Amino acid sequence: MVEQETPEPRSDLEERLRRFRQHRSADSDQPAPAGPSHGGLGLAMRIGVELVAALIIGVGLGYLLDGWLGTMPLMSLLGFFFGAAAGMLNVYRTATGRGSAIGFGRRTGGDR
Numbered sequence: 001m002v003e004q005e006t007p008e009p010r011s012d013l014e015e016r017l018r019r020f021r022q023h024r025s026a027d028s029d030q031p032a033p034a035g036p037s038h039g040g041l042g043l044a045m046r047i048g049v050e051l052v053a054a055l056i057i058g059v060g061l062g063y064l065l066d067g068w069l070g071t072m073p074l075m076s077l078l079g080f081f082f083g084a085a086a087g088m089l090n091v092y093r094t095a096t097g098r099g100s101a102i103g104f105g106r107r108t109g110g111d112r
Contacts, residue, residue, distance in 0.1 A: 047094055051087035058083020 062079020066072050092098075 043094070047091050050090040050094065054087030054090060055080065055083040058086065 058079040059076055062076040065075040
């Protein structure tokens with residue numbers, strides 16, 4: 001039987017993590033990307049959900065306004081178009097990375 005080497009104790013965890021991070025940073029020449037990283041499938045799901053949710057909310061509000069005002073197809077159609085526009089704006093923000101930070105944009109200079 002071959003004896004296996006016993007793992008290091010948990011009290012040494014911080015030292016092992018520090019060595020691992022130094023080794024990993026020495027191997028990579030590029031800095032880590034800023035902001036959250038998304039996999040391809042996760043990004044596609046987020047874009048799809050945001051587009052569909054904006055359409056559902058727009059049509060739903062239009063339908064409620066139609067029932068309240070008595071203009072059956074008009075507000076539903078307007079809600080559809082406004083929901084589609086809002087969904088496309090959300091898709092644009094997600095694709096350009098502007099939706100991942102507070103304020104949806106980066107400051108270009110000066111204190112406000």
